[in-house]
Amino acid sequence: MGDPASGTTPETLRGLGISPGRAAGRVYRMAAPPLLPPPTPVTDPAAETARALRGLEQAARELARRAEGAADPAARDILEAEAAIAEDPMLAESVERRVASGLDAAHAIDAACADHRAALLVAGGYFAERASDLDDIRNRAVAAVLGLPMPGIPAPGHPFILVAEDLAPADTVNLDPDTVLALVTEKGGPTSHTAILARALGLPAVVACPGAAGIPDGTWAAVDGGTGEIVTGIGEAEAGEIQRQARAERERIGRTSGPGRTADGHPVKLLLNIGSAADAEAGVDAEGVGLFRTEFLYLDRRTPPTHEEQVAAYAEVLRAFPAGAPVVFRTLDAGTDKPLPFLGLAEEVNPALGVRGLRVARLRPEVLDAQLDAIAEAARETGTTPWVMAPMVTTPAEAADFARRARARGLSRVGAMIEVPAAALHADRLLDRLDFLSIGTNDLSQYTFAADRQHGDLADLLDPWQPALLRMVELCAEAGRAAGRPVGVCGEAAADPLLATVLVGLGVTSLSMSARSVPAVRDALARHTLAECRRNAELALDAPDPEAARAAVRAAG
Structure with missing residues (x-):
């Protein structure tokens, strides 16, 4: 009006x-990022280099300070990673070369960050996800050099x-x-x-x-x-x-509580996506953990965490939940698209399609074995039964090998992430070897639609309401129902209350999300019967595009 x-x-x-x-x-x-003034001649390259490096150091300190003050663990992890980029010796060396070529401090920082940003975008995958961090580092470092307030x-x-x-x-x-x-x-x-x-x-x-x-x-x-x-x-x-x-x-x-279930009592476990025990403490009203991202233990390290460090971290998470609550450990999701220096993996032309996730075990099997050993010991110390799953499982043979390794260590609940269309298409065969599946809708979207997760111009293809993606979810859920085994969703799609009704209608048995998303999803399920969820699933699958799928389900009430 x-x-x-x-x-x-x-x-x-x-x-x-x-x-x-x-x-x-x-x-x-x-506010707009700081504008570069006209270039100034460099009369003292050593002093100008020192000035530029101080700008990067100030940006890194500010990012580290914000990380320390971040109440949300996800925000803290992201900021710590950004601070590490600002401190990267390769970025500093690039700035030094620009000053040596005649650029003043502000223009040297701008040029170096632009080059690194372009390289990350070309690399794709995890690297592309860090490209916007270079913009932030550039803006903060340039502001520091020019004596301007931080953005x-x-x-x-x-x-x-x-x-x-x-x-x-x-x-x-x-x-x-x-x-x-x-x-x-x-x-x-x-x-x-x-x-x-x-x-x-x-x-x-x-x-x-x-x-x-x-x-x-x-x-x-x-x-x-x-x-x-x-x-x-x-x-x-x-x-x-x-x-x-x-x-x-x-x-x-906010007044809702209790386990997840539909209006007619059909149970749907509402779980957490976490990276540490601190995340678990924020989700006391959830029913367990659907995704523990264990790679946060490994980030920014030149050597892997020790056996004792891993056992302590895993045991802390296991103790945060009642006995019998599912706590799902995803083994190291790393590789050339999520670089960890100690792995020593070669650079690849297309990292997102290369050695990542479980595929790292082809080259460094001892890393996976050490992690499974630590999870098994944490289970013995706490008297609990953790669930373990591998990322980027693609074939039944990979699933069988992972299950063999885990079960040899006494880990009895073994599953796989469904992130690759091939795995979704053969979900029934994977479940011949595994106890559960967990669908990572973020990567499954990326690989199904051949669209980089961080490509803003392709965001519509990555919409979790895409009917083709929902069809992949349906294939996995049907396989789980036939085998009598649980199939969950731990991608961002699980946090959408309206879409949650669709996922349950497709046959998904658990939804894993951030702690703040749990109440709204619980409420949405409590207001729909299982039959209504199945109706919503049919409406979404039959729609021609995500917008129509949303509209049809919303109109159905």
Whole structure:
């Protein structure tokens, strides 16, 4: 209906909704990155090099400081990784070469970061996911060199909707959900840092929204993180009513508790995705762990963690949950697309399609064996029965070999991640050798649609509502039902309350997500019978595209 006082007419922008919920308020945009002044002649290369390196050091210290102050473990992990990039000797050497060629400190940092960013994008996979980090490092280091304030979040003095071309982890790590009502970016995808942190903070968010960064500061707008719609030009009274309704909905959902189940009592385990025991403590209302990302123990190390370090970390997570609760350890998900220096793997032309996940065991089997040994000892120490699964399993033979290794160490609950279409197509054969499957919708989308997870221009192909992706999920669930074995989803799709009803309708038996996502998913399931979930699944599978699938399921109620 617009704002009568300003005479504005509502306009709708559409992006990809990646964190459900509604919010309304005034829009304020992230400040533009520091502009480079005209180049200046370098009369003292040594002094100029020192000035440039101090800029990188200051950026790294600021990122490390923000990491230490981050309450959310996911945000902390991301910031620590970004600080490590800022401290990378290769980046420093690149800056030194630029100064030696005649560039001043600010321009040397800008050129070095641009080159490294381009190399990461070409590498694809995990490397491409770090490309936006170089933008943030560049902006902070250049600001330090020029004596400008570090980039940061606007502070209008009242709650607002934060809009940006893109958001770096350091921008979002200390966001106050009571001040920032929603996040909207022009770039990004369903697995971008913005998406991960928005879900962790429980903020409505829309990414890949063309034109969003052009919304003038102070504009009243409404954001729907489920549909991906941003309506600008609404009135203040309308915004207030939307906020009132959203607040009431959050309070209602917050009062839910207990195990996951549909309205007619069909059980669906609601589990956590975690990287440490601290993450587990934040999810006391969940029923266990559906994905423990063990690679966080290995990041930024030149040597692998010791046996004792691994046992202590695994045992701490096992003790955080009651006996009998599932705690699923994913073995090391690393390789040339998630580089770990101690592995000593060669660079590859196409890392995402190379030696990663379980495939690392082809070259370094002792790393997998050591990890399984540590999980088995942690199980003995705690008197529990952990579940273990391998990432990037592709063939029944790989599944059988992993199961043999795990069971030889007394690990009795052995499964696999379904991230590769070949594994989904032969899910029944994998379950001849395994006890459970867990579907990683992020990578399964990437490989099914041949679209890089971090490619903003292809975000629509990575939409978890894609009917072809849901068909892959259905194949796995049918195989699980036939074998009498559980099949869960631990990708970001599991955190979407509306999509959760579809996944359960397809036959999924558990959903794993961030702690903040659990109440809304629990509530959505409690308001639908199993028959209604199956109806929603049929509607989504029959739809021609993700938008139509969402609309059909939403209309069905």
